Amino acid sequence: MEIFETEVAVIGGGMTGVGVLRDLALRGVNAVLIEQFDLGHGTSTRNHGLLHSGGRYAVKDKEAAVESYQENLILKKTVPGSIEETGGLFVKVPDDPDDYVEKWVNACNTIGIPIEEVPLQIAFAEEPYLNRKAEVVYRIPDGAVDPFTMLVDVTADAVEKGARVLTYHEVTHIETTNAQVSYITVKDRYTGEEKQIHTKLVVNAAGPWSANIAKLANVPMKIINNKGMLTVLNNRINKQVINRLRMPGDADIFVPAHNVTIFGTTGINVEHPDDTSLQREEFEHMIMKGKDLIPTLPQIRMIRAFSGSRPLFQETESSDASGRNVTRGMALLDHEQRDGLKGFITITSGKLTTFRYMAEKTVDLVCEKLGITSNCQTAEVAVPHREAKQALENINLTPVAKKKLFSWAGVNASSIKANLLKDNSIVCECESVTWAEIESALPEKGQFNLGDIRRRTRLGMGPCQGTFCYRRAAAMAVEKGVATSDEAEIALQNGVEKRSKGMRVIATGSANKQLELMDGINYVSLGMKKGGETYV
Amino acid sequence: MLYQPSLEASYDQCLKCHACTVNCPISSVSTEFGGPKQLGPELQRMTQNQGILDDASIELCTLCGTCDRTCPENIHVSSLTAYLKETHAEEVGTKFRDIVLSKAEWVGKLASTFAPVTNATMKLKPARKVMEWIMEIPAERNFPEYRFNNFKRKYKIKESTTERKVAYFAGCYATYNAPDVADSFVKVMEYNGIEVAVPKQNCCGVPMFANGQMKAGKKNAQSNIDSFLSYVDQGYDVVMTCSSCTLAMKKEYPGYMQTEEAQRLAENVYDADEYLRILYEKGELNDSLSALNDKAAYYAPCHMKGQGIGNPAMDMLELIPGYQIEDMAAGCCGQCGTFGFKKEKYSYSMALGDTMVDSKSMAESDYVVTECGMCKNQFDQLTDKEVRHPIQVLRQSYELN
Ligand SMILES: Cc1cc2nc3c(=O)[nH]c(=O)nc-3n(C[C@H](O)[C@H](O)[C@H](O)COP(=O)(O)OP(=O)(O)OC[C@H]3O[C@@H](n4cnc5c(N)ncnc54)[C@H](O)[C@@H]3O)c2cc1C
Ligand code: SF4
Ligand code: SF4
Numbered sequence: 054m055e056i057f058e059t060e061v062a063v064i065g066g067g068m069t070g071v072g073v074l075r076d077l078a079l080r081g082v083n084a085v086l087i088e089q090f091d092l093g094h095g096t097s098t099r100n101h102g103l104l105h106s107g108g109r110y111a112v113k114d115k116e117a118a119v120e121s122y123q124e125n126l127i128l129k130k131t132v133p134g135s136i137e138e139t140g141g142l143f144v145k146v147p148d149d150p151d152d153y154v155e156k157w158v159n160a161c162n163t164i165g166i167p168i169e170e171v172p173l174q175i176a177f178a179e180e181p182y183l184n185r186k187a188e189v190v191y192r193i194p195d196g197a198v199d200p201f202t203m204l205v206d207v208t209a210d211a212v213e214k215g216a217r218v219l220t221y222h223e224v225t226h227i228e229t230t231n232a233q234v235s236y237i238t239v240k241d242r243y244t245g246e247e248k249q250i251h252t253k254l255v256v257n258a259a260g261p262w263s264a265n266i267a268k269l270a271n272v273p274m275k276i277i278n279n280k281g282m283l284t285v286l287n288n289r290i291n292k293q294v295i296n297r298l299r300m301p302g303d304a305d306i307f308v309p310a311h312n313v314t315i316f317g318t319t320g321i322n323v324e325h326p327d328d329t330s331l332q333r334e335e336f337e338h339m340i341m342k343g344k345d346l347i348p349t350l351p352q353i354r355m356i357r358a359f360s361g362s363r364p365l366f367q368e369t370e371s372s373d374a375s376g377r378n379v380t381r382g383m384a385l386l387d388h389e390q391r392d393g394l395k396g397f398i399t400i401t402s403g404k405l406t407t408f409r410y411m412a413e414k415t416v417d418l419v420c421e422k423l424g425i426t427s428n429c430q431t432a433e434v435a436v437p438h439r440e441a442k443q444a445l446e447n448i449n450l451t452p453v454a455k456k457k458l459f460s461w462a463g464v465n466a467s468s469i470k471a472n473l474l475k476d477n478s479i480v481c482e483c484e485s486v487t488w489a490e491i492e493s494a495l496p497e498k499g500q501f502n503l504g505d506i507r508r509r510t511r512l513g514m515g516p517c518q519g520t521f522c523y524r525r526a527a528a529m530a531v532e533k534g535v536a537t538s539d540e541a542e543i544a545l546q547n548g549v550e551k552r553s554k555g556m557r558v559i560a561t562g563s564a565n566k567q568l569e570l571m572d573g574i575n576y577v578s579l580g581m582k583k584g585g586e587t588y589v
Numbered sequence: 590m591l592y593q594p595s596l597e598a599s600y601d602q603c604l605k606c607h608a609c610t611v612n613c614p615i616s617s618v619s620t621e622f623g624g625p626k627q628l629g630p631e632l633q634r635m636t637q638n639q640g641i642l643d644d645a646s647i648e649l650c651t652l653c654g655t656c657d658r659t660c661p662e663n664i665h666v667s668s669l670t671a672y673l674k675e676t677h678a679e680e681v682g683t684k685f686r687d688i689v690l691s692k693a694e695w696v697g698k699l700a701s702t703f704a705p706v707t708n709a710t711m712k713l714k715p716a717r718k719v720m721e722w723i724m725e726i727p728a729e730r731n732f733p734e735y736r737f738n739n740f741k742r743k744y745k746i747k748e749s750t751t752e753r754k755v756a757y758f759a760g761c762y763a764t765y766n767a768p769d770v771a772d773s774f775v776k777v778m779e780y781n782g783i784e785v786a787v788p789k790q791n792c793c794g795v796p797m798f799a800n801g802q803m804k805a806g807k808k809n810a811q812s813n814i815d816s817f818l819s820y821v822d823q824g825y826d827v828v829m830t831c832s833s834c835t836l837a838m839k840k841e842y843p844g845y846m847q848t849e850e851a852q853r854l855a856e857n858v859y860d861a862d863e864y865l866r867i868l869y870e871k872g873e874l875n876d877s878l879s880a881l882n883d884k885a886a887y888y889a890p891c892h893m894k895g896q897g898i899g900n901p902a903m904d905m906l907e908l909i910p911g912y913q914i915e916d917m918a919a920g921c922c923g924q925c926g927t928f929g930f931k932k933e934k935y936s937y938s939m940a941l942g943d944t945m946v947d948s949k950s951m952a953e954s955d956y957v958v959t960e961c962g963m964c965k966n967q968f969d970q971l972t973d974k975e976v977r978h979p980i981q982v983l984r985q986s987y988e989l990n
Contacts, residue, residue: 288601288637289638290637291638309638312634312635312639353601354601354602451644451646452644453631453632453642456642482605482626482627482631483605485635515605516603516604521607563602566662567604567605
């Protein structure tokens with residue numbers, strides 16, 4: 054068994070965990086992050102991707118609103134490659150209470166969130182899909198954040214600064230000696246091999262799984278997992294974020310994300326963190342509600358649905374039935390103080406938007422515990438931008454694929470360029486993904502996995518959901534010696550099944566035809582087996 | 590009537606099945622061309638609410654409409670490519686040559702005024718070399734001849750006095766290059782007791798659309814809609830002999846203009862043989878057709894296939910006693926309107942012509958029958974077969990009586 058040492062072990066490769074890892078790396082603290090699957094297996098890739106500006110929380114939760122607005126400004130500067138400064142609208146439609154508008158305007162003004170009333174005609178011209186019966190529209194500095202790229206970039210920067218990352222490793226055991234964490238055991242999902250990581254301090258950033266991790270350390274903890282559903286519209290129907298100007302509720306946000314719009318969401322408490330099930334009734338409920346903002350919503354084609362759980366920390370055992378009234382502000386638990394266990398800290402709850410702030414507070418506490426004096430730098434030091442226009446201006450590629458790479462390639466520009474010279478074929482046409490990008494996103498070791506590639510390149514994220522490109526990518530991987538044909542076959546089966554799960558629940562109209570085409574090609578024409586072997 | 594999806598709703602329905610790209614004639618000869626799926630629904634989706642994007646390879650699209658007719662979701666793909674042509678033309682400016690080629694009517698008027706001179710010049714090697722040099726029109730390229738005695742000059746009837754009333758849209762080709770086709774149409778209608786009226790008309794706009802001149806093309810479309818709709822309102826049927834003009838009125842006008850007027854006109858437009866076939870089905874056709882012992886090969890132009898009305902030319906010609914006609918079942922001819930006149934597209938144009946040249950039924954025929962003047966130009970270029978319009982053959986059969 055491999056045994057190694059580190060100052061800090063961070064559990065969980067979601068945005069919170071990788072934020073902590075980068076903060077530690079920037080402060081020169083030696084750290085390892087352990088993630089049970091790929092980065093973003095949990096809530097961090099299962100959310101709306103809204104870079105909040107505080108508007109949603111202004112009335113109900115002032116503290117969360119202030120944090121959001123501050124972080125909104127900081128992230129625009131420090132993770133610019135993953136944020137589109139779309140701006141956002143708050144829209145009041147008939148039947149939304151009138152008095153909320155005044156409360157909201159006052160709250161935003163008090164907090165200092167810059168808002169501006171937009172004449173209705175201008176709002177309709179900007180957003181043609183918006184309900185023409187809208188009564189009041191305000192502009193607010195919301196943004197759209199790509200959680201996939203943000204995760205990858207923040208992690209890459211941490212690694213660049215000396216941190217270590219183990220993905221597809223599950224934490225299976227936490228050893229404590231004399232009320233102090235001494236080591237953790239992790240298990241490689243591919244090989245089954247175990248490793249022992251000796252450490253002075255463990256940061257539990259396992260999101261919806263934080264209570265499970267706490268249990269490994271014999272610490273009592275209650276997390277409510279509040280599952281929300283989101284759907285991906287076939288097109289980008291709006292230029293800017295559209296929110297509903299009322300008390301936050303279900304199905305009241307539309308966020309533009311590259312070529313699509315993400316719409317949602319709901320909130321249902323579930324028992325297990327792994328529960329990402331999707332219900333048809335929930336989807337229909339969302340569409341009915343969403344119509345208030347976008348009346349043509351029922352006619353708009355969807356690509357898929359997905360769900361994720363908000364990890365909502367509860368200090369007492371008494372459970373809140375709705376899950377909505379628990380603070381979304383962060384929960385930072387010093388288990389030495391709380392439970393008498395040294396070397397164990399939990400950071401949970403919060404939001405994607407506030408991940409950096411959560412990390413800052415966590416690492417402040419870590420440093421205090423380890424007796425390190427070092428200031429947080431993440432509010433100023435930016436991760437490398439993804440812009441790459443200059444580097445790739447002269448490549449031979451279709452204009453639309455080029456356009457994507459100009460705002461995508463970033464630090465990988467030179468490796469992608471070199472790969473393009475060898476092979477400039479487009480693998481995924483819906484999202485214009487080249488083989489060159491796939492090649493530079495492949496891990497140095499580990500198994501060929503289409504999901505991992507998807508999260509890094511957008512392969513298979515378009516309307517056909519991998520019907521054509523997953524197969525093409527798998528075939529090319531074999532042809533180019535990147536994967537064995539057995540590996541490619543398993544990757545394909547897994548990939549296709551995951552894609553079709555999200556399609557099935559929304560399948561009506563064109564989306565249903567698309568799914569039938571996918572099933573027909575895979576299971577009938579090409580005789581692929583259903584329920585193939587899963588390797589993780 | 591053709592299914593007319595709205596521009597916006599339609600590209601959303603793309604299932605990525607690739608049928609359009611597999612069948613696109615240009616995609617079959619060029620790897621440079623993005624293809625209908627990429628340059629149609631995909632590009633739309635990837636640019637919606639994100640600003641426009643120019644793709645120079647759109648120049649290769651001939652607007653043949655094969656993509657529209659192969660799409661299982663009935664997406665008007667070629668409307669999307671036509672608009673992309675406009676974007677491209679606006680982005681890079683239109684070549685002087687393409688402006689000239691897009692103005693078929695203006696060229697027609699001018700050239701037919703100086704017809705003997707024009708035709709002689711077009712056959713002169715040195716003059717063609719100059720054209721190749723300045724205009725990038727290949728010297729080897731065959732050019733349709735222009736007639737001084739054009740149809741517009743000769744035929745002035747603007748109102749029909751018969752019970753069935755036909756408003757004839759002749760199109761630039763039958764007006765300036767092949768007035769005999771227009772004459773034959775008038776005669777065939779006469780044999781059927783119909784007096785033909787020729788309303789005020791402009792070029793249908795197809796060459797403009799094909800060269801990215803969307804605004805100019807739409808202007809022509811609107812003036813034709815206004816002119817012909819006033820006839821429709823008086824009970825006229827609009828009948829045409831050029832397959833491209835016909836398809837434009839049936840499909841492109843409603844698709845590009847998105848107006849109720851365009852739609853209403855489209856519902857009253859007929860291809861000449863389609864119209865005769867209706868007369869036949871209603872028992873109104875003059876069936877005193879004399880025997881012709883010819884053996885012909887029929888070539889269906891893309892824009893004929895695009896109308897989705899079967900094969901009315903063969904249906905009609907088969908009524909002629911003794912007449913033998915076989916469908917060549919060939920692909921796109923490669924002339925593709927103004928496309929084949931362009932130097933940089935000449936090699937594609939020639940490669941495309943292959944399926945046509947290799948046709949067995951053509952080899953065994955006395956002559957070729959087709960509706961399209963541009964396809965005829967390609968036959969003239971690549972083969973030594975004579976080419977006739979079906980309406981000319983029908984006229985011959987009537988006249989033998
Ligand atoms: C529907 C929905 C919409 C949302 N929308 C927004 C939004 O628009 N804007 C916004 O700012 N926030 C939004 N949020 C909130 C935000 O997504 C979450 O707060 C945030 O992603 C939580 O990140 P995390 O890193 O704490 O948890 P996670 O991303 O879940 O990370 C935890 C990680 O721990 C790993 N792990 C678990 N157990 C183990 C183990 N034993 N060993 C190793 N690794 C383990 C998991 O695999 C997982 O990857 C939304 C949340 C939901 C549910
Ligand atoms: S119109 Fe013809 S050339 Fe243009 S994309 Fe469609 S099939 Fe291809
Ligand atoms: S044929 Fe129609 S549905 Fe199929 S790819 Fe082309 S546009 Fe899409």
